[in-house]
Amino acid sequence: MTPDRLSATFSALADPTRRAILARLTLGEASVNELAEPFDMSLPAVSKHLKVLERAGLIARGRAAQWRPCTLQAGPLKDIADWVEQYRRFWEQSFDRLDDYLKELQGKGKKHGPKKQP
Amino acid sequence: MTPDRLSATFSALADPTRRAILARLTLGEASVNELAEPFDMSLPAVSKHLKVLERAGLIARGRAAQWRPCTLQAGPLKDIADWVEQYRRFWEQSFDRLDDYLKELQGKGKKHGPKKQP
DNA sequence: GCTATATTTAACCACATAGTTATTTAACTT
DNA sequence: AAGTTAAATAACTATGTGGTTAAATATAGC
Secondary structure, three states, X not given: OOOOHHHHHHHHHOOHHHHHHHHHHOOOOEOHHHHHOOOOOOHHHHHHHHHHXXXXXXXXXXXXXXXXXXXXXXXXXXXXXXXXXXXXXXXHHHHHHHHHHHHHHHOOOOOOOOXXXX | OOOOHHHHHHHHHOOHHHHHHHHHHOOOOEOXXXXXXXXXXXXXXXXXXXXXXXXXXXXXXXXXXXXOOEEEOOHHHHHHHHHHHOOHHHHHHHHHHHHHHHHHHHOOOOOOOOOOOO
């Protein structure tokens, strides 16, 4: 089965090495050797990570002599942002509940705090 | 190695079945059977997906008689939102460039369109 | 054409993932 | 106690992932 784009993007982001590569690319394009330099890992391993990022549409690769400079392509990240945005009210709601709880702890003197079902 | 929380979250979200389960849980808590119903998949398979979601902190499981109602826990999704937000300027920049390009195509008569650095 | 540099590909290994069916555990019902 | 329902676990299979080392490819420079 060909995995959907969103799955491919989440999957690509589920690895700290790949996220670090993306972070590096926010500073500008870089060669494979430059990208590999910070990692205690062979070059082919990094090359594989780049292939995953490329297939997810998160990087593009140019050609300049024997170098293949990589550049960040943030399009799929917008998809992630849009997807997760659907859930915003749920985590804000959680914080609201925590907030309510803390307020209740502080205001012990008050009756009972708000109830959901009276 | 114990994978970091962000990796675990991205990894959990990289599967369309699990994302569908989370979507279902936005409507309220549900039993394992209820969650499994839409999928052409055995119950143990769904049970495994739930375990992945639970270990990523994306759901919590209660107890009510022989049912284990699942509820959405959106906390880790905020981490995703915060992480991806770092990259917003990059996808907006891409759209800006596309926008500039379209404007340039339309306004052929005008001098050169607005420059970033004057 | 030869050699050095940059990168990819091939072949392999260990382990994780996503699914299956069969069995087991837990709690309710009668 | 026996049976039913809900869910998890066990045991297994197939495939994917992340890493390795060694070999192949592509380009630049002499």
